[in-house]
Amino acid sequence: MQSEHLGNVxxxxxxxxxxxxxxxxxxxxxxxxxxGAVSAGGSGVLSLALATAVGFFAGGAFVGARWCDAPLLHGGGITFFSVMVWFAGSVALPGRVRLLEGPSSTVLGLVLVQLGASMAGGWVGRRLTLSGGLPDAEA
Incomplete structure (x- = not known):
């Protein structure tokens, strides 16, 4: 993609x-x-991963459709911003709020789901706009 430059982010x-x-x-x-897909006693990691994939795909598609330049970098930026918000919440509220406590593999898996979904959404949003499926934001 020719639009993947940091200046386009x-x-x-x-x-x-x-x-x-x-x-x-x-x-x-x-x-x-x-x-009823999430049980009260269960961990619900699969449901959380599914909801995360749907949500971050939608966020990436929104950016890809509205701002066609650098959709993959914007998708990565969305995930990086999510990690920054998590870190800021962990630092600012120690002991009061436990953000995503659990196995580190679960947390890493959710971050990777966010990354893949937001980048895929950005790419799909850009493709829809360029193919005429959506009105161009700059027109």
């Missing part, structure tokens, strides 16, 4: 895509709870 689109991703992830997880 805009922090505002990264934050906007992250907000969309978190909102859709929350909605997807609540939908899974509503249909």
């Amino acid at each position: 805009h922090p505002g689109w990264i934050v906007g895509g992250w907000l969309v991703a978190v909102a859709v992830t929350s909605g997807a997880y609540l939908a899974l709870v509503g249909i």
Whole structure:
């Protein structure tokens, strides 16, 4: 892709895509709870991974469709911003809030799901816009 340059990355689109991703992830997880896919006593890691994949795909697709330049870098930026928010919450609220405690393989797996889904969403959003499936944001 010719558009994958750091100069084409805009922090505002990264934050906007992250907000969309978190909102859709929350909605997807609540939908899974509503249909009974998440058990009360179980860990629910598979359901959480599914909701995360759906949400971050939507966040990446939003950025890819609205800002066609550097969709893969924006997808990576969305995931990096998610890790920064997690770290800031862990540092600012020690002992009060336990963010994603559990096996490190679960946490790493969820970060990789975020990365793959947001980058795939960005690529699909860009492809839809360039193929005429969505109106061009710059037109």
